[in-house]
Amino acid sequence: MKEHVLITGGSRGIGAAAVRAFAEAGYRVSFLYLRSRDAAAALAAETGACGLCCDAADSDAVARAAASLPPVDVLVNNAGISHVGLISQISPEEWDRLFAVNVKSVYNSVRAVLPAMLQRQAGCIINVASMWGQAGASCEAAYSATKGAVIALTQALARELGPSGIRVNAVSPGMIDTDMNAHLSPADKAALAADTPLERIGRPEEVAEAMLYLARASFVTGQILPVNGGYL
Ligand code: NAI
Numbered sequence: 001m002k003e004h005v006l007i008t009g010g011s012r013g014i015g016a017a018a019v020r021a022f023a024e025a026g027y028r029v030s031f032l033y034l035r036s037r038d039a040a041a042a043l044a045a046e047t048g049a050c051g052l053c054c055d056a057a058d059s060d061a062v063a064r065a066a067a068s069l070p071p072v073d074v075l076v077n078n079a080g081i082s083h084v085g086l087i088s089q090i091s092p093e094e095w096d097r098l099f100a101v102n103v104k105s106v107y108n109s110v111r112a113v114l115p116a117m118l119q120r121q122a123g124c125i126i127n128v129a130s131m132w133g134q135a136g137a138s139c140e141a142a143y144s145a146t147k148g149a150v151i152a153l154t155q156a157l158a159r160e161l162g163p164s165g166i167r168v169n170a171v172s173p174g175m176i177d178t179d180m181n182a183h184l185s186p187a188d189k190a191a192l193a194a195d196t197p198l199e200r201i202g203r204p205e206e207v208a209e210a211m212l213y214l215a216r217a218s219f220v221t222g223q224i225l226p227v228n229g230g231y232l
Contacts, residue, residue, distance in 0.1 A: 009079030174228025
C-alpha cells in the first residue's frame, strides 16, 4: 500500500513542490492550504493529491482535517509566514500570529497524527526551519525566533519519539525563489546570491528533494538539514 504523506501549506512555493515530488515518488499525498483555492484545486488535479482548506494554526481545524484522512506515515510541517521589519515595528498581534502559524501549527499537526503513529510504532515528521533560525536575521527577528523554536522542537521530539519508532528531522532552507520573497528586489536577490557559495538562490524543488531524502533516511533522526547553497 502507498505511504501517505500530509503536507501543510501545500498550495504554492516549497509546499507545492513537495506535493509534486512526493506524488511522483509514489506516495499518496494530502495537503492543507489556507488561501489560493484555485491553485490548490489545480495542484490536486495535476498530482492526484487531496487538498483541504484549513488554517494550520487552528488546533481544532487541523484535528478535524486529519481525522478525515487515512493515517499519516509522513508529516511535512511546511506552512509558514514571514515578517520583515525592525523589532520595534512588529505588533503584538503580528508576533502572536507568526508564532501561531510557524510554531503552533507544528504542534497542531503532530498532535493530530501522533496517536496513529504511536499505535503503529512508526512514522516520520519533517519540519521546515530556516537558516535564519540557525543564524538570526536582522529585520526578521520574530521570524528567526519562530524558526529557532522549530529547530528546538525538532530535536526534542526526535529524542522523545525515537523510542516509539518515529523519526523527526527538519530541512533548513536558505533563500528560495518563492512568493514569500516577492518583496525582495532583483538587486537584493543578486546580493544574497553573491554571498552564497553556489552563487544563486535555491529552487523549491531542491528543498522538496531534501524532504524526500529525509522521508527515506531510516537511520536519520534529530537532524537539521541545511539546503542553502553553502550560505551558512
Ligand atoms: P509561500 O508563502 O510561497 O507558501 C507558504 C504556504 O503556506 C502557502 O501554501 C500558504 O497557503 C501556506 N500557509 C500559510 N499560512 C498558512 C496557514 N495558517 N495554514 C495553512 N497553510 C498556510 O512560502 P514558501 O517560501 O514556500 O515557504 C514554505 C516554508 O518554507 C515556510 O515555513 C517558510 O518559512 C519556509 N522557508 C522559506 C524560505 C524561502 O526563502 N522561501 C527560506 C526558509 C524557510
